[in-house]
Structures are given as C-alpha cells and as structure tokens.
Amino acid sequence: MIELTFDQELGRMGPQIQQVKSRLAQEAQSVRFHENVKFLLKHGASNYQQAQQMLVKLQQNKELVLNHRATSTITLVDTTDVFAVHFGTNNFDIFSIYLSNLCSLVALKELFESGVTYLDIKQNNSLIRDKSKAIKDYYLPDAVKKWRNKVAAHYAAADPKNNDNIATIMQSINILPEYNSPYYSVGETQFQVEGRTSQLKGWAITKVYDELRSDLLSDCPALPVLFSNHYENGVVKIA
Secondary structure, three states, X not given: OOOOOXXXXXXXXXXXXXXXXXXXXXXXXXXXXXXXXXXXXXXOOXXXXXHHHHXXXXXXXXXXXXXXXXXXXXXXXXXXXXXXXXXXXXXXXXXXXXXXXXXXXXXHHHHHHOOOOHHHHHHOOHHHHHHHHHHHHHHOOXXXXXXHHHHHOOOOOOOXXXXXXXXXXXXXXXXXXXXXXOEEXXXXXXXXXXXXXXXXXXXXXXXXXXXXXXXXXXXXXXXOOOHHHHEEOOEEEOO
C-alpha cells in the first residue's frame, strides 16, 4: 500500500488531515487580522498603515487607548475596503473548499479504520459518497457548502445548474467580502434580480472556525482575540 504517513498516532489519513487543517487555520488567521485592523480603522486609525502600527503596539503592550467614536463609516459593500479590494473572496474560497475536503478525509479515515480498502471504494463508490455526505451534513454549514459549490469550486455563472436562478448566477462573479462588525463575511447582501433572490447565504470564516474548534478543529490553534470584544470605555485590553 502506498500512503503518506508521518506519525502512527495520527492514524489513517493523518498527514492529509493535518495539512488541510493547517491551511484552514491560516485562512482564518488572515481574516481575523483584517477584522482587527478594520476595528482600529473605526477607532482612531487614519489609514490602513497606521491601523497596522496600532495593532502591533497593542499586541506588544496588551493595552491601547482609542477614540470613542468611529472615524470611518462602515457599509456592507465597501469598494474602498483594503481587504475586500486586494484580497477579494480568496480566503473564503480556499476555506470553503478545504473544509469540504477535510470532511471527505475524515470520512475516508473512518472507513479505512473500519477495514474498508481502496479496492472496496473503487468497486463500490457509494461507500465513500454516502459516508462523505453524512460527515458534510454534520460539520459543513449550509452557507459554506453553497459558497463552495456556487463560487469557490466553480462559478455558477460558468457552470449553471438547472436550479440556479439568475440572481445566484450573477452574484457568483460579482461579490466582495463585507464588514459587518465584528466579522468579515460574504453573502450577507443577496442579489435580487427579476424577483428572484440569490441562493448564496451569509457566513464568516472566523465565526465558523471558532465554532468548529469545539469538535472538528479541536486540535487547531485558537485565533487572536477580536479587539471589539475587549473594548470598553475607549480602551482595548487583551491578555
């Protein structure tokens, strides 16, 4: 049998699962960084560079005095947003694909450890299809699954299905991340075209990641704290 192995304690599919989990953590950490930068832009930072400097100072000193009132207006779809414009939906695309892949790997792990072989899967593909579907139904939020299927893996506009309405098709290639404090998310603002509403649903990477850390991602690193959750009387204090 030819299969990647690093550590016997990880069991079957261990290396593959750890690689995917590592990428999920990277995407969530990247978005959390930008969520905290955006918060600082609302509370005193005059530009993106200054917000980054404030973030470093806060991480070093564990405390930072900020303006009480927001200094910039936050809208759901903001074409001046540095994160939205320069990164687009890349983090969300990668995260949704890899989370779906992780569910498939977990399904394979459970099958292999129960005695199923590669030959069994080849001869009866419903074994993995049914198991993978069950794992995805349990762990993969519907909004993330929709995003993966209609945007990340293949745009609905480039591969329309019979049940894709015109709003979904148009939105699949015309969308930016939205800042809805305290999270960056996608799909919160749904297109409405010809009386039809886009089938895409809103979701936030860091929120999904934090929720899954109680189970599927329990061995993944915790994200940096949200500054907005530690802001009181004009001061942010972090442990």
